[in-house]
Amino acid sequence: MFCCAAQARNFRDAAQQLAVSPQVVTRVVRELEDTLGEPLFHRSTRGVRLTAFGAQLVERARSALAGVEALFPVRGQPGQVNETTSGLVRVTAPRFLGRAPLMATLAPLLAAHPGLVLDLRLSEVRADVVDQQIDIGVRIGPMRDSGFVARAVAQVHFHVVATPTLVARVGAPQTIAELLDQRPCTAMIDLNNGRPWNWLFRGSRQQAPAVPAFVTDDPEAEQAAVLAGIGFGQLPDFLAQPALREGRLVSVLDAEAPKPWPVHVYRARQSPVPARVRLVFEALVQGLAKLPSSSA
Structure with a gap:
């Protein structure tokens, strides 16, 4: 006044x-x-x-x-950066998903919104959304937390794959036991407990390789090991499909394949939701819906 x-x-x-x-x-x-x-x-x-x-x-x-x-900019003024989409957005996603699908979605978003800053953390360790101040997360598998707004955007199919050369040398397994007990296999370490992830099979059956030939905590390293012919591996669509289409990998035990797992994009239930968080959330929903799949 x-x-x-x-x-x-x-x-x-x-x-x-x-x-x-x-x-x-x-x-x-x-x-x-x-x-x-x-x-x-x-x-x-x-x-x-x-x-x-x-x-x-x-x-x-x-x-x-x-x-x-x-602190309270006028929105939509011509020639000005839209302040409502400026600022930091923290995103967590599993490395299992791969860097390429995420960056294919996020890189154009950053180019279109110069004031937007993304902090992307890739890890299989379950993030504490509150303590780590996470705005948006991506999860493969069921969502059991009711405290999130979650959107199922895609389904991930899993394939047991190996190089044609390895299959010709050791033979294609006819049963799960033959695969996991008598064939060289790769294993991924679950960073939440330090033990190898179980492989998934039809009827909710889960079992880990008895004596893996290669162990890693990095999904892309496991993919590289399978492509190098070190062992059979269970890979998701987005890591297996390109090599399957090109004939560099073949799948085995297709009849024992598990039900696909959903891919969720989620955020905490909070109000109001900043415009920059809504922007990144919707971009991830649309971008990850294009993940390679068995039906592609």
Whole structure:
């Protein structure tokens, strides 16, 4: 009110701009003068004029107001970065998903929104959304937490695969036991417990290779080991399909394949949801829906 009154010819004009009564402006200015212990205006029948102290104060006040207004930018002004999509968004996703599908979605988003900053953490360790201040997560498998807004965007099929050369050398297994007990296999370490992940089979059966020929905690390293002919591996669509189409890998025991697992994009239930978080969330939903699959 003080800044508006300082710019107006009189308190009545200031009151009209502020949609209040002149008495309110007069009272507020008087209270400010009492608080500061200095007169801010010279008053006369022709109007008001700032005192020397008031002129110094109004410059400082305008700078302070400009800083406050910067916290609440006007949206949609031409030629300006849209501040509502600026800022940091923290995303967690499993390395098992692979870097390529994520970056194919996120890189164009960053190019289109220069003020957006993404902090992407890839790990199979389950993230504590609150402690790690995670905005958005990607999970393969069922969502058991009711505290999230989750969207199922795709399904992941799993294939037991090997190189044609390895299959020709050791033979294609005819049973799960023959595969896991008598053939060289790869294994992925579950970083949540330090043990190898179980392989998934039809009827919810789960079992790990007896004596794996190659062990790693990196999904792309396991993919490379399978492509190098070190052993049979169970890989998801997005890691197996390109090599299957090219004939560099073949699948075995297809009749024992498990039901596909869902891919979820999720965020914490909070309100309001920042526009930048909604933007990244929807982009991941649309982008990960295009994951390679067995039906592709």
